[in-house]
Amino acid sequence: MxxxxxxxxxxxxxxxxxxxxxxxxxxxxxxxxxxxxxxxxxxxxxxxxxxxxxxxxxxxxxxxxxxxxxxxxxxxLNVGHANPYVLEAVHDQLDQVTHTVDFPTEARVEFIEKLDKIAPGGLSGNSKVVFGGPSGSDAIEGSIKLAKHNTDRHGLLAFEGAYHGTTAGALSLTAGKSYKEGYSPLLADAVHVPFPDPTDSAFSEGVESFCPADNCCGKDVCARALDAVKRKFESPYGGHESPAAIWVEPIQGEGGVVVPPNGFLKGLRDIADDNDALLIFDEIQTGFGRTGEWFAAEHWDVTPDAMTMAKAISGSGLPIGAMLYHEEFDTWGPGGHVGTFRGNVPAFVGGIRAIEYVEEHxxxxxxxxxxxxxxxxxxxxxxxxxxxxxxxxxxxxxxxxxxxxxxxxxxxxxxxxxxxxxxxxxxxxxxxxxxxxxxxxxxxxxxxxxxxxxxxxxxxxxxxxxx
Ligand SMILES: Cc1ncc(COP(=O)(O)O)c(C=O)c1O
Known part of the structure; x- marks a missing residue:
């Protein structure tokens, strides 16, 4: 076909x-x-x-x-409901093998290779992929473990307006109070700082000198947000131990499709580098072509250390949660992050076909x-x-x-x-x-x-x- x-x-x-x-x-x-x-x-x-x-x-x-x-x-359903090119391969796979935990199959390995090819910036060619449980929240849980494991710290930093899922770790990063009420305490030392809302149009003198972007928009709100992040790492009275990582949706989804100002993600990259923390992009909603690039990170040319994926990943709605991260953080041993459902072969073949469909069309x-x-x-x-x-x-x-x-x-x-x-x-x-x-x-x-x-x-x- x-x-x-x-x-x-x-x-x-x-x-x-x-x-x-x-x-x-x-x-x-x-x-x-x-x-x-x-x-x-x-x-x-x-x-x-x-x-x-x-x-x-x-x-x-x-x-x-x-x-x-x-x-x-x-x-x-980024490639549409019941995309025949995707479903043809999924149907064939259903008649063969459907579940393999993490034993290799052609489909698993080819899918990981394809994810590496479309990964943003410096992740492409240097990445590893881990599948844990089948949801986006599961991918976020994996990213929390990756950050803790690689930094020996346990604090988490996320943003007001963020949505990262509803399992305990992911819920700690989610900002919406209605999702959390009645379920506290969650993970300790998870802090939320303001996400720059560009509809706040205040401008201020000297913002450009703070912003790392060539095309700084000069918005006060961006400088204030970056400053709040910086203080959580660098202020001796910031109130928490330095976070292990920064979790950010490159464009906030649930928070209101909020596109940050130009220098924001680059600013986060710099702060994470200066403080030996990981920068983790949650591309669960923004990934797989949603924003007109494979991943939203590409709009700002910023490479995260890890990114979480789910939702459109399989091209068919069959669930996979995955995290792609720089190989330098592949420090955990066998069983470092596991789950029974990390070998969904029909979902993998659907994912391969979806990538091909997006490319060819x-x-x-x-x-x-x-x-x-x-x-x-x-x-x-x-x-x-x-x-x-x-x-x-x-x-x-x-x-x-x-x-x-x-x-x-x-x-x-x-x-x-x-x-x-x-x-x-x-x-x-x-x-x-x-x-x-x-x-x-x-x-x-x-x-x-x-x-x-x-x-x-x-x-x-x-x-x-x-x-
Ligand atoms: C940005 C983002 N992260 C994480 C999640 C959680 O994914 P799931 O609902 O598959 O657990 C979502 C779900 O809407 C999301 O939009």
Whole structure:
């Protein structure tokens, strides 16, 4: 099959096709779920969606409604739902061997080699990969162990607005209080300092002299954030032992698709180097082409010591959590980081195929082009919708912030999401105050689908903001 069908041939259609969802079958299934499933269920509380089938950037519900999918299973289906090029290899593998712990298979070794090839900057050609458990949180747990093991320190530094997962170590790094309440104490000496929010537009004298970037934006907020990190390492009264590592999402996802100022990640690199700490990029949401590069690190040309990956890694939604790190930190011995499910062969072959599909179909460039197209539509809309206060992101990682009277417009975003759903487009939200519309469509979303979807989204925004 070559490298699979063109992106235009992957979907149920170009336009949404819905009739007043949720229909009767969806309502019945949602009700059955409510009776038996956990109270922890979250997504269907926000969108009453019951899925029957999905292709490319489209989802069909159990009543036959076809939606355009602008959230991709929360950033997982980057090469689209049921990508035939990926699934062909996964199906073949399912009939052979599915689980091998960490015994070598052709697929495992080839996948690791491919990950090394697409790794950012100085990691490529010098990396090792470890698979632990199957989730992003598991990958974060591995990174905490890597940092502790290589520094003999146990403090952790992360950022306000961060989301790194929900297992105990990862939850210690996550900033959202609602995820943590009732589960403390978590890991000791995990500290959070401010992430620079570029919508804070204060400028100050002398910032450039602090910023390591050639193209310093001069934003006070960036200098203040870097200074806070520096003090946690270097101030004798910083309050904690020096952290073993800095964990950062190169672009904060859950925190509101927050793109940091130009010099921020380079500044973190310098501080980590000066203090013998590791710099760890959480690329779980930003990886595998999401931002128009293989990994978001590449936008700023900064090489982390390690990066965590999950979500889109397998191309199919089959779970893998992985960490890729510089070989100099490969100091642990056999069993240094383990887990039963670290040999998911169908997921590996899917991952290989997904990388090939992205390469052969130029999806990085496509993500940049279509992402810009979508952001341009929002910027146009913002000219007469005053509640839109910021449009941001890179590639197909898009955030649109809403405020009313200067305050986060939480209800507005919820209503817009519901209005989009009723009219056949699935979008998600984010932000510390839940006032950011977050768009993370499959990278195979076509220009025509982006246009059709944005017609629905813009109409929904106009309707809701006019009410
Ligand atoms: C940046 C980031 N890190 C970590 C995680 C945790 O991944 P998982 O939900 O697979 O444990 C997520 C999940 O949304 C994430 O977005």
């Amino acid at each position: 070559g490298t699979g069908p063109e992106i235009y041939d992957l979907h149920f259609g170009t336009e949404p096709d819905v009739d007043n969802p949720p229909g009767p079958s969806a309502q019945r299934l949602l009700e059955r779920q409510r009776k038996v499933d956990s109270n922890a269920i979250a997504y269907p509380r926000r969108l009453p969606l019951a899925i029957d089938d999905a292709r490319g950037a489209t989802i069909r519900d159990v009543d036959g409604n076809v939606f355009l999918d602008f959230f991709a299973g929360i950033g997982v 130029n999806l990085l460039a496509h993500a940049r082009a279509v992402g810009s197209q979508i952001r341009d539509r929002f910027r146009e809309l913002a000219e007469d919708v005053e509640e839109i206060t910021d449009v941001r992101g890179k590639g197909m990682f898009i955030g649109v912030e809403f405020r009313e009277g200067g305050k986060p417009a939480v209800d507005l975003v919820e209503q817009i999401q519901l209005e989009c759903y009723r009219n056949g487009v699935l979008v998600w939200y984010a932000g510390r105050d839940k006032n950011v519309l977050r768009l993370i469509p499959p990278l195979v979303l076509t220009e025509e689908q982006a246009h059709a979807g944005m017609n629905v989204i813009c109409a929904a925004v106009r309707r809701v903001t006019r009410d």
